[in-house]
Amino acid sequence: MRWLREHVVLILGIAILLYTFIPIFVVVLMSFNDPSSRLIYRFDGFTMDNWLHPCEPEGLCSALGTSIQISLLATLGSTILGTLMAFALVRHDFLGRSSMNLLIFLPMATPEIVMGSSLLALFVATGFSGQLGFWTILIAHIMFCVSFVVVTVRARLAGMDDNLEQAAMDLYATPRETFWRITFPLVFPGILGAALLSFSLSFDDFIITNLNAGNTTTFPMYVWGVAQRGIPMQVNVVGTVMFAISVLIVVGGELNNRRRSKALATAS
Amino acid sequence: MAEMTRRRGLTGYLLLVPGVVWLALFFVIPFYSLVAASLFDPGGSVFSGYEMTWHVQNYWDALKEYGKPNSWSDWGPLLRSFWYAGLSTVICLVLGYVLAYAIAFKAGRWKNLMLVLVIAPFFTSFLVRTLAWKLILGDDGPVVSVLQAVHILGADGRLLATPVAVIAGIVYNFLPFMVLPLYASLDKIDHRLIEASGDLYANPFVGFFKVTWPLSLPGVVSGTLLTFIPAAGDYINAQLLGSTNQRMIGNVIQNLFTDANDYPAAAALSMILMVVIIAMVLFYVRRAGTEELL
Amino acid sequence: MSSPADLADQGAARATARTDSFDGLRLENVTKSFGSFTAVDDLDLDVPRGSFFALLGPSGCGKTTTLRMVAGLETPTSGGITLAGNDITYAKPYKRPVNTVFQSYALFPHLDIHENVAFGLKRRKVGNVDAQVTEMLELVELESQARKKPAQLSGGQQQRVALARALINKPEVLLLDEPLGALDLKLRRNMQLELKRIQTEVGLTFIHVTHDQEEAMTMADTVAVMNAGVIEQMGAPQELYENPRTTFVANFLGQSNLIGGTIKSRAADVVTVDMHGVDVSIPAARCHADGDEGWIGIRPEKVLIGDPGEQLDAPGNSIPGGVVTDVSFVGVSTQYQVRMPWGQEIQVFAQNTGHRRIYRPGESVELSWRPDYAFLLDASQDAKAGAQEGTD
Incomplete structure (x- = not known):
């Protein structure tokens, strides 16, 4: 009884955590499903077919390819733009700091539907409504990822002891050497985290993408489309692979952290 | 002078320029386009073009059509969105607080692992996970069967196409946005304060509300905002788990843009959504007294 | 360089x-x-x-x-x-x-101890880095920790790394x-x-x-x-x-009793000051007051405490009429607060040599000090400047 009272919060917490994994179990299970009909979405039997022929459903793999391309480019673009801004915010003095903070905060506090519709309104107003597609999606994705990059990298930079850079200068390192040997290696985990976040935000986005995609189809749009008709089980294969990759990255990062956590304790 | 010295000069501006230009072009200016579009002549179309007629009437039409309750059971999409989002936020707060509290204070050396597990499921596509819920909550699914067996649901009762399913979906999808900020502020609390409160207040609940809760308020404020705002604009859960009776404002805006091609009405509705959210956020942040968030 | x-x-x-x-x-x-x-x-x-x-x-x-x-x-x-x-x-x-040992040490957390110490030499493209680093780590007795990261060391070890990292550049x-x-x-x-x-x-x-x-x-x-x-x-x-010259130094470095007084006469080698009716003399070399008024300074451990009328080992300044208000026994010494007739409390640290008894609060006592130990500071200064700030 006493044990229960002391652990009740932890047990509830673990229960909530398990609840967040319920759909994942279903996704993994359904990736092995052998459906009797396209219209009935339930587990009918085990098969490896979905895994052996992931590209069988028409359009799935091309949508996936489009999504990966867009996400990679959006990650690259937003990580560069956001990292530069984070450095400016933490390390440099400039006029209009508070409006800059607002400009970075607002995209995170705006509902996606509003961001998506205003971008569409812009494209229509400037006569680009016919050119909606890959590039407009990419523009939108970079836009909404930048703020998250800034916030992540800024936190890392602000948490860094600025004495370290002064110590490097004191030890005969030029500003350039100081940046590449001290600042950048210490901020890099933050930049990497921001890039991963950008990738997953971009890869997963539906609402903004859907409004600005024209005839281009990304993976979420493909899923949305087939959800009305009948879902090919290969969608669950993709879901499972995404989950596995993210777990590998996150757990790998965590193990790496654990190995070096003591060593890096002072940096964070 | 131990404090951070920020460098003056041109470099700071140069570093800001690319990002600021991008955000200005594709975030700020589009707002003006949206305002403009919401005032276009509703008689135009995407194909024939729109005329700027300062047609403020678009707003009244949109509010009349989507903003007022039709009956006691049908609140209309706009009010329903805020109702669903608000209720989901409260449920998220309860679940998220328990989880964040467990991670921050009870998880010991499993802290980092649990944090990782909070985020892990959300790397799998939002849509794919929501479709999985559709299966779980489906008419032949395990949840409905159990609820029918214990007579909470009638023999032909269902969860899909009800507010329960939509709210459950929203709660599920936005839970990490609640847990992470809550965890961040709970983790900063000095454990000794909590132990001291255990000595001061005989009842642990009193101790909790006198010490832990006030100290975690910044996390509560940012967590509820990060949950409520996207939830109010979401339409994926309503579309996949609900029916036309659970339509939210996002569904309407989306339809007006992509299917009905009624840009002025869609833009006006977007503006209304944004303005209401900003008003609510400002009111809430002021009441909570944590303006540092901005 | x-x-x-x-x-x-x-x-x-x-x-x-x-x-x-x-x-x-x-x-x-x-x-x-x-x-x-x-x-x-x-x-x-x-x-x-x-x-x-x-x-x-x-x-x-x-x-x-x-x-x-x-x-x-x-x-x-x-x-x-x-x-x-x-x-x-x-x-x-x-x-x-010029090299600095920072208050927070500012060791580079992503580099090991050897790399930290080698940092300055490498930036200056000096040869023979490894041998010098090893030698320096020996000097600070950390040669066995060379491949550890700073966070794995104790505070004292980190401090020595910071020192080695600066010293190696001579x-x-x-x-x-x-x-x-x-x-x-x-x-x-x-x-x-x-x-x-x-x-x-x-x-x-x-x-x-x-x-x-x-x-x-x-x-x-x-x-x-x-x-x-x-x-x-x-x-x-x-x-x-x-021989502090200002009230700030007198209070910040150790503790001082500062008592107001009026200068009566200035001779070549001694200054006589009227201290609330008692004449005290101070060597001229220890007088740092220009006007007629001054603060007479005396360190608590230089003040002797005795029974009223007792001839203490202090030819010269003897101040009667004190009452003990507080006593704290700290082992090597006993610290007294003595209220003087003019209302000021004087601190006295008496060595516990065993030759003298310990006074109790309320007892009447006489204070005394050798003139050579007193100093005179300018009255324009704040008598409390620097007080209590010395102890962190």
Whole structure:
């Protein structure tokens, strides 16, 4: 009884955590499903077919390819733009700091539907409504990822002891050497985290993408489309692979952290 | 002078320029386009073009059509969105607080692992996970069967196409946005304060509300905002788990843009959504007294 | 690290303004303002080569700013800094032969101990780095920790790495910014001795910034007491303690009783002061008061306590009419608060030699001190300046 009272919060917490994994179990299970009909979405039997022929459903793999391309480019673009801004915010003095903070905060506090519709309104107003597609999606994705990059990298930079850079200068390192040997290696985990976040935000986005995609189809749009008709089980294969990759990255990062956590304790 | 010295000069501006230009072009200016579009002549179309007629009437039409309750059971999409989002936020707060509290204070050396597990499921596509819920909550699914067996649901009762399913979906999808900020502020609390409160207040609940809760308020404020705002604009859960009776404002805006091609009405509705959210956020942040968030 | 010729010329030109051929560190009329706040005010300072120099003062007194200007991490608003005759006022931090041991140590967390210590040598493209690093790690007794990361070491070990990382560059001046502040008392005592040993061994100029007066007095051969951006007094620790020139120094370095008095007569070697009706004499060399009024200063351990009318071992000043108000027994000594007839409480530290009894609160006593120990300070100063700030 006493044990229960002391652990009740932890047990509830673990229960909530398990609840967040319920759909994942279903996704993994359904990736092995052998459906009797396209219209009935339930587990009918085990098969490896979905895994052996992931590209069988028409359009799935091309949508996936489009999504990966867009996400990679959006990650690259937003990580560069956001990292530069984070450095400016933490390390440099400039006029209009508070409006800059607002400009970075607002995209995170705006509902996606509003961001998506205003971008569409812009494209229509400037006569680009016919050119909606890959590039407009990419523009939108970079836009909404930048703020998250800034916030992540800024936190890392602000948490860094600025004495370290002064110590490097004191030890005969030029500003350039100081940046590449001290600042950048210490901020890099933050930049990497921001890039991963950008990738997953971009890869997963539906609402903004859907409004600005024209005839281009990304993976979420493909899923949305087939959800009305009948879902090919290969969608669950993709879901499972995404989950596995993210777990590998996150757990790998965590193990790496654990190995070096003591060593890096002072940096964070 | 131990404090951070920020460098003056041109470099700071140069570093800001690319990002600021991008955000200005594709975030700020589009707002003006949206305002403009919401005032276009509703008689135009995407194909024939729109005329700027300062047609403020678009707003009244949109509010009349989507903003007022039709009956006691049908609140209309706009009010329903805020109702669903608000209720989901409260449920998220309860679940998220328990989880964040467990991670921050009870998880010991499993802290980092649990944090990782909070985020892990959300790397799998939002849509794919929501479709999985559709299966779980489906008419032949395990949840409905159990609820029918214990007579909470009638023999032909269902969860899909009800507010329960939509709210459950929203709660599920936005839970990490609640847990992470809550965890961040709970983790900063000095454990000794909590132990001291255990000595001061005989009842642990009193101790909790006198010490832990006030100290975690910044996390509560940012967590509820990060949950409520996207939830109010979401339409994926309503579309996949609900029916036309659970339509939210996002569904309407989306339809007006992509299917009905009624840009002025869609833009006006977007503006209304944004303005209401900003008003609510400002009111809430002021009441909570944590303006540092901005 | 030889300085560029043009800098040397400028330095030489500047150096002629004052005594030539000074080969230490010299600050001339250095002022540093941050907005309207003046951190360092028209500071002149000579630090001889090879000395262990302590800059002592409460937090915010400008000592760290002074240090940072010497390191090149701040630029003076006006004035100049020369090192062995070379002007280094505006030289970049990475171009001056000065290294710093930071208060937080500022060890690079992503590099191991060996790499941390090697950092400066590698930036200067010096050869034979590994051997030098090994030698330096031996000096600070950390050779077995070379491949560990800083966070895996204890506070004292980290401090020694920070020291090694700076020392290995053989700077002309080594700056220590409260390097022992983060250590516990016992470790701090050990490190103080170790630092002193290393300084004697390598013979470099050390400038040590601290707010801990005991630390400054233990380690340094010259101490400069700094307050509100100016140096109040500078000299050997013993000289500062025994003959303070300002109330700030009297209170900040140890404790002092400061009693108001009126100067009655000034002879060539002795000044007589009326202290609330009692005449006390003070050697002229220890008088730092210009007007008719002054603060008579006496250290608590120099005050003797005895029964009324008792002839104490203090020919000269004897002050009757005291009443003990508080006694605390601290082992080696007994500390008394004695209320004097004029209402002031005087602190007395009596050694527990066993020859004298311990007084109880309420007892009447007579106080006395040798005139040679007293000092006289200017009455225009605040008698409480610097008090209580000395103990962290």
